[in-house]
Amino acid sequence: MDDPRPIKVLLAKLGLDGHDRGVKVVARALQDAGMEVVYMGMRVTPETVASRAEEEAADVIGISLLSGAHKKLMQAMIKSVEEREIRDEVLILVGGTIPEGDEEELAAIGVDGVFPVGSSLSDIEHFIREHRKPRA
Amino acid sequence: MPLYDKDALDSARANHASGGHDELSTVANKMTEPLDQFQTISGIPVEGVYTPQDNSALNYDKDLGNPGQFPFTRGVYPTMYRGRQWSRRQIAGFGTATSTNERFKFLMANGQTGLSTDFDHPTLTGYDSLHPLSEGEVGRLGVAIDTLPDMAELFNGIPLDGVSISLTINHPAIVLLSFLLEHAKDQGVSWDRLRGTVQNDSLKEFHGQKTFAVPPRGGFRMTMDLVEYCTKHVPAWNTISISGYHTREAGSDAVQELAFTLAQGMAYIEGGQRRGMSVDTFAPRLSFFFGVHMDFFEEIAKLRAARRLWARIVKERYGATNPRAMLCRFHSQTLGSTLVRNGMLNNIVRGTSQALAAVLGGTQSLHVSGYDEAHDIPSEEAMRMSLTTQRILGSETGVPDTADPLGGSFFIENLTNEIEERAMAHIKKIDNMGNGSMLDGMFAAIESGYIEKEISDASYNYQKRIENKDYVVLGLNEPIPDATLPPKLYEHDDLEEERQKERLANVVRRRDPQITAGALDALREGTAGDANLMPLVLDAARSHATEGEIMGVFREIFGEHQDPGIF
Numbered sequence: 183m184d185d186p187r188p189i190k191v192l193l194a195k196l197g198l199d200g201h202d203r204g205v206k207v208v209a210r211a212l213q214d215a216g217m218e219v220v221y222m223g224m225r226v227t228p229e230t231v232a233s234r235a236e237e238e239a240a241d242v243i244g245i246s247l248l249s250g251a252h253k254k255l256m257q258a259m260i261k262s263v264e265e266r267e268i269r270d271e272v273l274i275l276v277g278g279t280i281p282e283g284d285e286e287e288l289a290a291i292g293v294d295g296v297f298p299v300g301s302s303l304s305d306i307e308h309f310i311r312e313h314r315k316p317r318a
Numbered sequence: 319m320p321l322y323d324k325d326a327l328d329s330a331r332a333n334h335a336s337g338g339h340d341e342l343s344t345v346a347n348k349m350t351e352p353l354d355q356f357q358t359i360s361g362i363p364v365e366g367v368y369t370p371q372d373n374s375a376l377n378y379d380k381d382l383g384n385p386g387q388f389p390f391t392r393g394v395y396p397t398m399y400r401g402r403q404w405s406r407r408q409i410a411g412f413g414t415a416t417s418t419n420e421r422f423k424f425l426m427a428n429g430q431t432g433l434s435t436d437f438d439h440p441t442l443t444g445y446d447s448l449h450p451l452s453e454g455e456v457g458r459l460g461v462a463i464d465t466l467p468d469m470a471e472l473f474n475g476i477p478l479d480g481v482s483i484s485l486t487i488n489h490p491a492i493v494l495l496s497f498l499l500e501h502a503k504d505q506g507v508s509w510d511r512l513r514g515t516v517q518n519d520s521l522k523e524f525h526g527q528k529t530f531a532v533p534p535r536g537g538f539r540m541t542m543d544l545v546e547y548c549t550k551h552v553p554a555w556n557t558i559s560i561s562g563y564h565t566r567e568a569g570s571d572a573v574q575e576l577a578f579t580l581a582q583g584m585a586y587i588e589g590g591q592r593r594g595m596s597v598d599t600f601a602p603r604l605s606f607f608f609g610v611h612m613d614f615f616e617e618i619a620k621l622r623a624a625r626r627l628w629a630r631i632v633k634e635r636y637g638a639t640n641p642r643a644m645l646c647r648f649h650s651q652t653l654g655s656t657l658v659r660n661g662m663l664n665n666i667v668r669g670t671s672q673a674l675a676a677v678l679g680g681t682q683s684l685h686v687s688g689y690d691e692a693h694d695i696p697s698e699e700a701m702r703m704s705l706t707t708q709r710i711l712g713s714e715t716g717v718p719d720t721a722d723p724l725g726g727s728f729f730i731e732n733l734t735n736e737i738e739e740r741a742m743a744h745i746k747k748i749d750n751m752g753n754g755s756m757l758d759g760m761f762a763a764i765e766s767g768y769i770e771k772e773i774s775d776a777s778y779n780y781q782k783r784i785e786n787k788d789y790v791v792l793g794l795n796e797p798i799p800d801a802t803l804p805p806k807l808y809e810h811d812d813l814e815e816e817r818q819k820e821r822l823a824n825v826v827r828r829r830d831p832q833i834t835a836g837a838l839d840a841l842r843e844g845t846a847g848d849a850n851l852m853p854l855v856l857d858a859a860r861s862h863a864t865e866g867e868i869m870g871v872f873r874e875i876f877g878e879h880q881d882p883g884i885f
Binding site for chain 1: 439440442443445451452453454455458459527528529567568569655658659660692693694695774777778781785794795807810880881882883884885
């Protein structure tokens with residue numbers, strides 16, 4: 183059985199990267215698809231995102247990165263989520279200019295899904311519905 | 319003088335209404351048109367054919383004029399590319415100043431005729447390479463410049479008076495330009511011999527590039543202090559590159575790009591006038607920067623409309639009498655967001671089409687985005703291809719030989735009018751928000767999130783058209799055979815960040831701390847008061863204060879801007 187509660191998605195941009203077109207479009211699309219979306223904006227730290235995710239009991243953390251700093255910043259993101267012991271409750275996704283070669287490496291550090299530029303909005307939505315983590 | 323004869327127009331209209339004498343009409347009737355309305359990428363309806371009657375109100379002298387004549391619809395110079403071709407200005411920047419200096423020299427050896435500098439995110443947002451927020455982004459998407467010695471290294475071996483230089487920097491514009499001016503002093507190059515541009519468009523940071531450091535009003539003062547200082551002391555320098563490119567990349571349509579860019583420009587003009595400066599003295603050094611998208615005719619019409627609108631606004635609303643103050647001179651860049659990963663080399667075709675539109679639109683300089691930029695910042699090979707694209711258009715096609723070759727096209731003239739009208743409607747809305755002041759209107763439009771929301775709506779609509787395949791892009795929403803060559807992409811050297819941190823630490827270690835502290839104190843005092851900031855920043859640059867320290871003073875006094883997260 184699917185969990186009947188609306189899916190709660192927390193979106194943010196880490197670091198100083200200002201390319202926010204993609205994340206805003208994703209925010210609108212997921213909202214239109216019936217999910218509850220919080221967009222924290224740019225220049226947010228991994229720690230702030232993790233703390234907000236815990237507070238809001240978010241199902242998904244979606245990070246947008248077009249700065250090339252995705253490896254360092256996603257490592258920090260995962261670490262912050264682990265420190266709050268919510269790793270098993272939340273799906274961690276990243277989108278942006280992620281070179282093909284880096285996708286495996288991101289998966290290895292614990293990123294659940296990578297959506298490089300050009301990904302379709304419906305693919306992102308379906309992925310979330312399919313992989314949403316069950317909650318107690 | 320009317321563009322078309324009235325009797326001839328009436329007869330054409332009657333002829334069209336009666337079905338005409340077209341021998342092919344029976345054939346045409348069998349070819350069904352899709353039911354959907356045709357429209358440009360920005361949603362402007364497009365008819366199947368345009369005739370003189372679609373432009374019957376157009377007046378040649380009043381609305382077009384010859385190239386180099388008011389309202390400059392057909393071009394800013396009488397001879398256009400016959401006199402001098404557009405500058406081939408590929409932007410470059412990555413790693414340390416040493417690495418970017420090498421790339422500059424590579425570009426110049428491959429046909430580049432103007433330099434343009436891309437800074438990394440820490441530099442753009444006013445943080446030093448050693449700041450914790452900079453971690454992982456130092457030298458990643460642009461070059462890291464922390465101090466005057468970095469700027470000296472960036473232009474090492476490049477005569478500053480031998481090539482025009484563009485610095486793509488906004489809130490810290492006053493700092494980076496000060497580094498360059500102090501470097502020019504060290505090189506014995508007098509400031510009146512410097513040619514170039516600093517972007518310095520603080521307003522567009524809040525809805526376009528999003529690399530703001532301080533809130534809108536503080537940023538505006540920094541912009542205008544630079545304008546006022548350079549108008550007197552660096553007379554050939556373009557003091558603002560009023561930018562639409564980033565707004566378009568942020569997801570706006572072509573009309574919004576044009577409207578918001580001109581609105582920014584109007585705010586700067588009013589800012590200058592409020593300081594008692596004459597529009598005829600500083601407006602000649604304001605230039606523009608537009609993106610060029612895939613919709614070929616829409617882009618050409620947008621660029622023509624930009625010139626006409628700006629000329630009329632500056633003359634009629636702001637009372638300019640110097641024709642140079644009325645010129646909308648602009649740089650163009652083919653849009654990175656139109657590039658597709660899959661089938662990477664197809665992007666060369668996209669770049670060529672957009673570059674051709676920029677040239678037909680009368681651009682003064684051009685950057686063709688690298689075919690590999692959907693993956694990472696461009697490789698040397700991609701930049702060579704971009705320059706080659708420009709050189710082929712310049713020498714093999716005959717396109718530059720006559721000014722505004724599409725002027726008089728029924729479609730282009732109609733579309734130019736349409737875009738002008740739609741852009742004016744946006745500008746009027748902002749004007750109303752400021753009760754007749756575009757400066758107050760822009761502050762209101764930015765601070766209330768109005769512009770961001772407008773762009774966000776357009777961006778989402780565009781993406782929905784992609785999702786629904788209303789607009790087909792090969793390799794994006796239309797599968798193509800996988801014929802991609804293994805890409806030889808830019809390879810980022812992670813050690814560059816460490817090298818830059820070390821460079822910075824060395825400069826800080828070697829400077830006289832008392833002189834630096836004194837310069838920063840003077841800057842703090844001047845910023846809290848109403849002194850022109852530029853002489854104070856020049857002194858701070860000379861004392862080897864870092865970019866982050868100088869911007870830190872501005873953040874301290876002006877405050878910091880928080881992204882409202884509007885979507």
